Amino acid sequence: MQKLQLASPTAVSVPALFLFVLFLLAARQQRSLLDTYRSGFASVSSSGSPRLEPGRPAVARVPKGCDIFRGEWVPDDGGEPYYTNRTCPLIQEHQNCMKYGRPDLGFLRWRWRPAQCELPRFDAAAFFDAVRGRSMAFVGDSLARNHMQSLMCLLSKLEYPKDISTTKNQEFRTLYYESYNFTISTFWSPFLVKANQSDADYGSGRLWNIYLDEPDDAWLPGVAGADYLVLSGANWFTRPSLFYESGRLVACHYCLVPGVPDLTLRHSQRVAFRTVLRAVTSHPGFNGTAIVRTVSPTHFEGGEWNKGGDCRRTRPYAANETRMAGLSLDFHTAQVEEFAQAEEAARRRGGGGARLVLMDTTAAMLLRPDGHPSRYGHWAHENVTLYKDCVHWCLPGPIDAWNEMLLQMDISNVGLQNGRSICPRTVT
């Protein structure tokens, strides 16, 4: 499986050294960029000059070989949240936990610490530097949007994007950072493969038709020229659904339709994911990096989401207090296995094309039952379908760590290594 590791020291060559020197120069550049922007955008930042905490360098890279996805949450004494709902107006209502009165702000005082190194704080200037002239597409379910909004808030310290969408559909936006020539877009595709809701209801709710072997047209053609693709999908497979392959009904999940075998959502999630990875790695128009973000675990306790379940903890778990289990474990296992197979298949095929990178955030997020909106995604007196939200993540909140991780991944892949040592399809 592909991890974010740089070339081994023995593999250092003249070009690698050259790149390293470039990186050092770039790192100096970043520092001065940061200073420039700090003064220029003072009105955006509420906290004045950022404080540096011990062990959290402002501009730095994780060392070679450090697995940034294994670790634990530790108190972030003195670390300030990157933004608030005042400094970032881009927070979607339902994740604006402060607006809706979340009283315990302790959940903002933790940082992710990998077991083998320190994860640097997010640095907007360094991020823009790494993605200048590039484009990033967030594809999939609402967690993709949650992630993107966290990124936009982190970047809002320096710049707000312009909406240059060509459609009015809010599920498909294109945003442009003019000063950095950086484009972010978002594509709604909750199953990632083709799906639509039928009117059929056999007593388990309206069924979804999921076309397990057909990648969704809603995004695949649209992302052809993108440099980065961030894929997010898993939780929607829990819905009652009918599975199609080659256009024919073959099985279902909880459909209760006589004569249709129930192969469970584990089947649909795995097969759909396989289809998507295959489509991305073999799409002739896509030569970028596909970042496969693993399942974001939910934390309902005391019942399911629609049966009174809630998430009211106010502290992260320690690593020894919980284990990946149940659906999160099964989704994660399928994703990691399918990722490894897609990567292996791409390696065998050889040649150019897409790179796959696994962004394995599940273990980190599993430890954050305190990071969801719960009932603070809306007013207490609103009485529409007021379920507790233990799926999405408050902004600001632990999901900001995804972008701390992403920044380290970007620099590893593009800034320093230029895809060389970790690109499966050019290694062969």
Ligand SMILES: *[C@@H]1O[C@H](CO)[C@@H](O)[C@H](O)[C@H]1NC(C)=O
């Ligand atoms: C931001 O959060 C505060 C509470 O901390 C709340 O009073 C305010 O209405 C919120 N503002 C916006 C714009 O969401």
Ligand SMILES: *[C@@H]1O[C@H](CO)[C@@H](O)[C@H](O)[C@H]1NC(C)=O
């Ligand atoms: C922005 O980036 C694109 C893609 O790299 C490039 O073709 C274009 O010339 C850039 N535009 C500016 C104004 O730098």
Ligand SMILES: *[C@@H]1O[C@H](CO)[C@@H](O)[C@H](O)[C@H]1NC(C)=O
């Ligand atoms: C769902 O999509 C399939 C395949 O594109 C199509 O044949 C079918 O008519 C659609 N069903 C509904 C209810 O829209």
Ligand SMILES: *[C@@H]1O[C@H](CO)[C@@H](O)[C@H](O)[C@H]1NC(C)=O
């Ligand atoms: C992707 O790479 C292939 C082979 O290197 C090349 O033929 C193709 O034109 C590239 N496509 C794009 C959209 O850049």
Ligand SMILES: *[C@@H]1O[C@H](CO)[C@@H](O)[C@H](O)[C@H]1NC(C)=O
């Ligand atoms: C977890 O580990 C900590 C020390 O790191 C220890 O104090 C605590 O008792 C452990 N908890 C459990 C449930 O094992």
Ligand SMILES: *[C@@H]1O[C@H](CO)[C@@H](O)[C@H](O)[C@H]1NC(C)=O
């Ligand atoms: C709650 O919903 C009921 C009907 O479903 C309605 O009569 C009532 O006014 C609503 N209450 C509030 C506070 O919106």
